[in-house]
Amino acid sequence: MQMQRKKGFVGKVTIHVLLIIGALLSVFPLYWMFVMATQPNHVINKLPPAVVPGDKLVENFRNVLENVDFFGAMWNSFIVASLTTLGVLFFSSLAGFAFAKLQFKGREKLFAVILITMMIPPQLGLIPQYFIITKLGWLNDLKAIIVPGLVNAFGIFWMRQYIKDAIPDELIEAAKIDGCSIFRVYWNIVVPSILPAFATLGILTFMFVWNDFLWPLTVLRDESSYTIQIAIRALQDAYVKDYGMILSGTFWATLPLVVVFLMFNKLFISSLTQGSVKQ
């Protein structure tokens, strides 16, 4: 009995120690990014490596501002991510509502088409997409990112699942009998009942757009249109590599999302698991 308890205790300690080491390894690169963002450039490759913050936080960031329009790029990212998110929430919930609750011919087939589009790699159409944007005159214009992203298959799939479970058919029928137009049903009944679905899809979309790289890199060539990811990449591309400065840029660009994540981590994590399990 004594033996058994002791064995259990050792196992418990081991598992915790391993989990703590893993967690430290997981967080360390981010902590280290902060440390380097506060150090002068020559410290980067010094032995022993610096592991505590220095005093160059402000100076490094000032260098960032000299090299790229950091706040302009943050603003662009904010505009792109919020408008895309609003679009995705509105159009995906409308379509999700239609697929979940409205009867029309070909409904199941059209939904299957939407699911199939999720499997096609976005790179397949990259080059023609670039020329369509050029033809529209949207090169170096934030519209090039926002408009194609306004609604997507995943959003519709997500909303359909949620609306199907969350809203009883009788409620919709009753509203229709009361003379509500179908859009009124959507606006007054569906929207208020799916706020949690909005929150999670909103977070996922915002994060995805904020972190997107390939497509913005392709269509945003002018510095005034850079999103923050492209601006950071431009920092790294600079002729003289000042890593204190570069990591200061990545640090300040990463901070907002990490703070939002820490505030809403429960929502973040539960949304993710819902999305996968319901597949």
Added chain:
Amino acid sequence: MVSHNHTNATVRPKGLSDKKKTALAGYLFISPFFLLFTIFGAFPMLFSFYLAFQKWNGFGEMTFVGVKNFSFIFTDPLFWKSIYNTIVIGLLGTGPQLIAALILAVALNSAIVKFKSVFRVAYFVPNVTSIVAVAIIFTVLFSEQEAGLVNATLSLFGISPVSWQTSEWGAKIAIATMIFWRWVGYNSIIFLAGLQSIPKDLYEAAEIDGAKKWQQFLFITVPMLKPIIVFVVFTATIGSLQIFAEPLIFGSGFREESMTIVLYLWREAFSNNAFGTASATAVSLFLLIIVFTTINFFASNRLDKSGK
């Protein structure tokens, strides 16, 4: 608009019937997706197949060249290198990562572990970080200098410094590490959700029958988790065939050791202005994804049968 509809519903004159109105609204509500998908999804994809048989520099006339673009890339050693690199980096970055994610999920699901939510946050936070930031951080961590943090750490164990950016395996291992770091928490959360849906009494019954912990893992957890495992392997496979940002930023451009398929495609298009060969690469990538998806599909079906 409201009053108009109201009259429609009560008096119901010549206008549309209720059923037709519902159907019309349905089509209207789903039309934004199909409109945008036609313009920015379907049309570009089809056009890629057309472009793959043209020679075009993006400005002048297109000329039909048949399969020349394909024979060009298929005889370019760099194209095959990029496929090889993509597969090797994909395997290195996702194989060990998924195993680690599964073990991590089991640990986080175990009743004896405390501070679960703290661990969950710590393991998930890398995924919130953008690929660009991750690639830059790891560029500095994997600096080629002796004093680069990874090299300095290795030297503590008597391992001589590795040129991470410019050596065949160094670049691949470094990029795979970034992928591992960014996705292990994400995938473990997905696994965790699957674990929590496994009924507890299965384990209790096994416990009574005298099954050891590892037996329970192998004969209850893994089979019950199969749909989630298949889903994660699918998404990880397709994701790793599309690796682009990490090698571009880490290798500082188009280095041979870390050239991936999408990087090759992007270089052909936007650096060499060879949109025909770039499109041929896109088509090849598409076919490759189909091949891998089919393999995955059959493998998971086989698993299904052997499980029963």
